[in-house]
Amino acid sequence: MNKQLKDLFPQWIHQKQDAALIMTNDIDSIVSCAIGKAVFGYEVNQYYSFSKLYQKDLEDTRETIGVDLAIKTGKTYDNHLTKFYGTSISNPESANINSILKVSTENYTDKFAMSTAIMMWSLYDLPLPTSLEGKLILLAIDSGFKGHYDKRFNAVHTQYLELLGFTELVDILNEFDVSVFERITRKLKEQDDRVYRRKTGELYTYLNLDNTSKHLGIRLEIPSGQFSIVQEFTNERFSTSDTHDLMKNNNVFSYALTHRNKGMVSTYKKGESA
Numbered sequence: 001m002n003k004q005l006k007d008l009f010p011q012w013i014h015q016k017q018d019a020a021l022i023m024t025n026d027i028d029s030i031v032s033c034a035i036g037k038a039v040f041g042y043e044v045n046q047y048y049s050f051s052k053l054y055q056k057d058l059e060d061t062r063e064t065i066g067v068d069l070a071i072k073t074g075k076t077y078d079n080h081l082t083k084f085y086g087t088s089i090s091n092p093e094s095a096n097i098n099s100i101l102k103v104s105t106e107n108y109t110d111k112f113a114m115s116t117a118i119m120m121w122s123l124y125d126l127p128l129p130t131s132l133e134g135k136l137i138l139l140a141i142d143s144g145f146k147g148h149y150d151k152r153f154n155a156v157h158t159q160y161l162e163l164l165g166f167t168e169l170v171d172i173l174n175e176f177d178v179s180v181f182e183r184i185t186r187k188l189k190e191q192d193d194r195v196y197r198r199k200t201g202e203l204y205t206y207l208n209l210d211n212t213s214k215h216l217g218i219r220l221e222i223p224s225g226q227f228s229i230v231q232e233f234t235n236e237r238f239s240t241s242d243t244h245d246l247m248k249n250n251n252v253f254s255y256a257l258t259h260r261n262k263g264m265v266s267t268y269k270k271g272e273s274a
Contacts, residue, residue: 201226
């Protein structure tokens, strides 16, 4: 990663924390948690389904680090857009390129529109997958290839890959048609690349973790053990035109803009709070 960009990240990302990870419910978080484990030995102790927060070791009171999660406060690795306006405040502990570079709805086409996984891959100087399939998968996570094929985002998409130190991936995007990446995405979706929780409390995925691990060159896994509910949330869509600054709402756990002027917010259910 470009040193000037890396230096803008919160300092906690450079040293191992006495903390456990919060996994969310898709392949981006699976891969990103694997990076956290490979680099620092972090284990997953919480799972966030967006409607509920579950925990494995209920006696573990250590700090948690979100992974592919736009929490309002606290340490997290994230790729989502959370700033309504350039003057809006953002979570100062979020390792998020969009927040760090002050991207908001006002300069929406400047956004980093790739995965948390590829950001962390660069942040910790992991070597790119050796196989072409692995590189294609890395670009396909969270539809991270799409900006290259959109005239509104093509130039900035290339700039971000150069900042990440991945000019090799720019060459691959130039070489292949978008249909190649759509095939990879369909393949992952057909396997169902999401994370679920059984009624008995165990987490699982239908994704072929061994095969995907082989291509990416990093061990992917779903944490074992039983996860119990510790918080419940209400999820709602919002529009920036009729919603006040969510960073000032004490009832908000997480939120992200899914389009230029609208998004999703998770709030604590009545009577509950962190």
